Amino acid sequence: MSKLIGNAVFGQSGGPTSVINASAAGVFTEALRQTGVIEKVYGAANGIVGILNEKFYDIGQEDPAELELLKTTPSSALGSCRYKLADPDVDDTDYKRILEVFRKHNIRYFFYNGGNDSMDTCNKISKFMQKAGYDCRVMGVPKTVDNDLYGTDHCPGFASAAKYIATTCMEVYLDARVYDTGMITVIEIMGRNAGWLAASAALASYKGYGPDLIYLPEVDFDLEKMLRDVQRIYQKENKVIVAVSEGVKTREGKYIPELVGELRVDAFGHKQMGGTASVLADYLRDKIDCKVRAIEFSLMQRCAAHLASLTDVEEAFLAGQTAVRCAVDGMTDLMVGFQRPAEGPYQCEINLVPLSKVANTEKKVPREWINDEGNFVNKQFIDYALPLIQGESRIALKDGLPRFAKLKKVPVNG
Secondary structure, eight states: OOOOOEEEEEEEOSSOOSSHHHHHHHHHHHHHHOTTTEEEEEEETTTHHHHHTTOEEEGGGSOHHHHHHGGGOOSOTTOOOOOOOOOTTTOOHHHHHHHHHHHHTTEEEEEEEESHHHHHHHHHHHHHHHHHTOOOEEEEEEOOTTOOBTTSSSOTTHHHHHHHHHHHHHHHHHHTTSSSSOEEEEEEEOOSSOOHHHHTTHHHHHTTOSOSEEEOTTSOBOHHHHHHHHHHHHHHHSEEEEEEETTOBBTTSOBGGGGTSOOOBOTTSOBOOOOHHHHHHHHHHHHSSSEEEEEEOTTHHHHOGGGOBHHHHHHHHHHHHHHHHHHHTTOOSEEEEEEOOSSSSOOOEEEEEEHHHHTTOBOOOOGGGBOTTSSSBOHHHHHHHGGGGOSBOOOOEETTEEOOOOOOOOBOOO
């Protein structure tokens, strides 16, 4: 296959993670090495919005040492977005604009880093470019703490968030047992429709310092059943820790915060989460005469680079690096995924997945990994998650505090 010579652009989309910039580092460093094929490497400000607005940064003018620091810098260095592209058969305005920008800047390689909705964006753009006859290789780079992407054993970002959740649950466990008075603690963990993150709290329980109860979106949530579960443990232990996914829903399909009010909706039609722990804590406080605390891990679980899994950092970097190598080799319309052997020690292997299969498809925690009562996970989940959180990522420090990457973000002139 003949070489496709031109420029490359990389964008980040959706919620950030503690390792999304490690994928950026993988894309940037590998693309900059592909001299003679990739002539210039650009970063799009705020994902697809930056492409529509023709706002690019010239990555070739960045200090290589700063690009290296991206590996241990949390959040999205280029900025992110939650912008939904319309169905091109209904409204192709955005697609025509993207094609115009790509032609103007000779963009022949497009790498997009994100989750389900981002892979949908990637897929739509790839198909439109093919229909328009514009030769552009499009590769999806996976990212989501929710771990719900189809076609990959796990997703960069999940393991580090899981490590933070498990560690923090262990610390909360010890703190919640300081006094001899009774107390119930409700911990809210991210996860709209898939319970991978909330299930990660079981890693703390596996070590003897974790929640007594874990509720995931994969099982219908029953307030009265939860109350009975809590009362049973409280009467015996005088202490209870409940970990609950923000996205648990009743049999009627209502999120817990919807029991007391309406939820806002984002650009993709997703109801905005948050408040589950507070609602449940208020409910338990009315039923059980003791101190009840509500703790929402919120943004901390996705930006805690100081507790990142080294395995996660290295795999996130590999995902970006592999996307570039595959594109240069002539591949397109794919997302970089991971797989592991069915048996034996953990080993990460590349699994390329068609974008059309990934877009808008959610991978949930298998029901057989959840106990019959629906209030905890089984050993299968521990065996799955434990290898992913291994290793300590060493972040650079200055004056005792993290030294994060500082990009120049030199604008590309139109």
